[in-house]
Amino acid sequence: MILTIVGWIVFGLIAGFIARALVPGKDDIGLLRTIVLGIVGSVVGGLIFGLLTVGIRGFQPAGWIGSIIGAVVVLVIYNQVTGRKRNRL
Template sequence: MDRSILGWLLIGLVAGILGKIIMPGKDPGGFIVTILVGIAGALLAGFIAQSMGWQIVGGWQNYAAATAGAVVLLALYRLVMTRRVR
C-alpha cells in the first residue's frame, strides 16, 4: 500500500500533522488546510524524488520525504497568505 495513492495520502496526513508540529503558528485555514498541505507535500516529495531518480524504499523515508514536502509547502503557503493579507 506504500506505493499506492492511498498510501501517499495516509502518509501525507501524518506529514501534515508533523509539519504543523515543526512549524507551529496560526494558519488562516486551520488544521484541515494543514492536513491538505501535508497530503500535497507528500505527493510533491514523491514526484520530486521520482523525477530525480531517488528511490524512497519505505518506512521512515516515506515519512521524512512527505514531512519535508509538507514543511516546504507550509512555508510557501504562509509566505503567500501573509503577502496576500497585507
C-alpha cells in the first residue's frame, strides 16, 4: 500500500515536471501542485485514451505518454482558469 502511494507520487512528480517543461512560460506552482498535476493528468489522460479507443471503462490511469498529455491539458486549463500565466512580449 505504501509503495503504491509512493509510486503515484513519483509518477505524478515526473509527469508534472515534464508537462511544466512542455507548456511555454514560467509556472510558480510548487512541488505539491506539480505532483497533483501529474496524478490528475494521469487520470485525465486515461479518460481521453478511453474515449478515443474503447469508451470509458471506469477509473483507468494512463501510461507515461497519456499521463503527460493529460497533465499538459490540466495545466493549460489551470492556467486559463486562474489567469496565472500571461504571455509577455
